[in-house]
Amino acid sequence: MKQYFVYILRCSDNSYYTGVTNDIEVRLAQHQSGKFPESYTYKRRPVELVFFYVFNDIIQAIAFEKQVKG
Known part of the structure; x- marks a missing residue:
């Protein structure tokens, strides 16, 4: 089963980046x-x-990413 990752990065300027990938x-x-x-x-x-x-479902991963981003 394919896996999808919602991830958050802290950047060098202390801002944050949120994304989705299937290979973190x-x-x-x-x-x-x-x-x-x-x-x-x-x-x-x-x-x-x-x-x-x-996540095991890309739809759920994208929905969660959108929720995190607000």
Whole structure:
């Protein structure tokens, strides 16, 4: 069964970033390396993983992410 992760990162400027992924290790490495220059975290590295929660359903994961973001 596939797993989905809702995660929160603390950025170097003390702001937070929330996202959803199906591979948290790869996604965290992408944030840390600056793989996507257009992303929110690119200029706010390094980032620190401060929270994650696992879901088996992408719909539930997205709904939770939206709830966290308010």
